Amino acid sequence: MPIRRFGGHRSLAPYSQTSKLSYGYTKMNISRSDYRVFSANSSTACTELAKRITERLGVQLGKSVVYQESNTETRVEVKESVRGQDVFIIQTIPRDVNTAIMELLVMAYALKTSCAKNIIGVIPYFPYSKQCKMRKRGSIVCKLLASMLAKAGLTHIITMDLHQKEIQGFFNFPIDNLRASPFLIQYIQEEIADYRNAVIVAKSPSAAKRAQAYAERLRLGLAVMHGEAQHSESDMADGRHSPPLSRTTAGHTGLELPLMMPKEKPPITVVGDVGGRIAIIVDDIIDDVEDFVAAAENLKERGAYKIYIMATHGLLSAEAPILIEESAIDEVVVTNTVPHEVQKLQCSKIKTVDVSLILAEAIRRIHNGESMSYLFRNITVDD
Numbered sequence: 470m471p472i473r474r475f476g477g478h479r480s481l482a483p484y485s486q487t488s489k490l491s492y493g494y495t496k497m498n499i500s501r502s503d504y505r506v507f508s509a510n511s512s513t514a515c516t517e518l519a520k521r522i523t524e525r526l527g528v529q530l531g532k533s534v535v536y537q538e539s540n541t542e543t544r545v546e547v548k549e550s551v552r553g554q555d556v557f558i559i560q561t562i563p564r565d566v567n568t569a570i571m572e573l574l575v576m577a578y579a580l581k582t583s584c585a586k587n588i589i590g591v592i593p594y595f596p597y598s599k600q601c602k603m604r605k606r607g608s609i610v611c612k613l614l615a616s617m618l619a620k621a622g623l624t625h626i627i628t629m630d631l632h633q634k635e636i637q638g639f640f641n642f643p644i645d646n647l648r649a650s651p652f653l654i655q656y657i658q659e660e661i662a663d664y665r666n667a668v669i670v671a672k673s674p675s676a677a678k679r680a681q682a683y684a685e686r687l688r689l690g691l692a693v694m695h696g697e698a699q700h701s702e703s704d705m706a707d708g709r710h711s712p713p714l715s716r717t718t719a720g721h722t723g724l725e726l727p728l729m730m731p732k733e734k735p736p737i738t739v740v741g742d743v744g745g746r747i748a749i750i751v752d753d754i755i756d757d758v759e760d761f762v763a764a765a766e767n768l769k770e771r772g773a774y775k776i777y778i779m780a781t782h783g784l785l786s787a788e789a790p791i792l793i794e795e796s797a798i799d800e801v802v803v804t805n806t807v808p809h810e811v812q813k814l815q816c817s818k819i820k821t822v823d824v825s826l827i828l829a830e831a832i833r834r835i836h837n838g839e840s841m842s843y844l845f846r847n848i849t850v851d852d
Contacts, residue, residue, distance in 0.1 A: 692741025
């Protein structure tokens with residue numbers, strides 16, 4: 470009879486009697502229990518995801534106090550022993566991004582100095598991920614943040630739908646980039662009554678690969694919008710167009726380089742048929758919604774009778790909820806990687822999909838040393 474190990478004890482029970490308990494979703498806390506789950510956020514609204522995850526794991530949320538002092542300094546107090554344990558820090562990113570980052574750094578360092586064995590950050594939306602390329606005379610802030618997290622003591626990160634997959638190369642420790650697409654696809658199949666008459670839309674050519682993945686899984690058509698202004702990618706805003714310094718030199722005067730012709734955006738066009746169809750725009754982040762509102766109006770003009778927007782991270786900054794409410798968009802579907810309860814009170818079109826299940830399973834598998842490939846079934850490198 471095979472010998473099974475659970476929590477460090479020997480068990481002579483047959484495999485058929487134990488496998489359901491040790492590997493199922495229903496009782497995730499059956500195996501090793503020497504781990505803790507903390508929330509690194511001082512905002513009550515932001516701890517909702519942490520509570521959902523711990524309920525699925527069957528564990529109590531770790532006892533800690535995170536608050537801002539009168540001079541706005543961040544203070545963290547861990548109220549229980551973590552010596553020699555795996556510690557998971559769940560940090561959702563509210564509107565005050567920089568405060569959330571400091572809370573995560575200070576808590577990670579507090580756990581490190583408290584002799585935690587491993588410190589794993591669960592950061593569903595990774596902040597500053599849009600600043601992962603050189604712009605003008607700026608810097609790659611995302612790489613700086615990766616270095617700060619490593620210095621604070623983090624040994625592993627669980628995140629979801631990074632803005633660019635290449636961001637994983639900024640870290641010198643493991644990072645698991647989970648996907649929200651299975652949950653959003655399930656929402657399309659269950660909540661959009663006539664989704665078979667839909668077409669997946671990429672609002673720019675750069676989003677075509679993500680849209681193609683959705684279209685192939687749902688067996689739907691694909692449309693791509695072209696000609697939309699991409700201000701963040703504009704060469705005219707780049708420092709390469711700065712005038713050269715005026716210097717008087719007696720030597721070489723420089724080489725005459727070929728003149729690069731400036732880019733000229735064509736009028737907005739839609740490649741693909743959306744007439745009489747449901748248009749589903751997919752993206753990873755919806756923050757400033759002006760581009761989405763303009764895309765929805767353009768699709769309406771071309772005959773689409775319903776407009777849905779599917780995105781993993783619903784930042785919905787500034788006046789986004791009001792703009793959505795007054796636009797041609799019928800529904801905006803985002804996950805709970807970012808708290809947006811206030812925005813939902815301002816706009817009835819915003820719907821939320823819960824992704825705590827996959828985050829809880831990732832925590833369980835990492836702690837138990839199990840393979841993470843189960844969470845990436847049928848997901849290719851290009852997805």
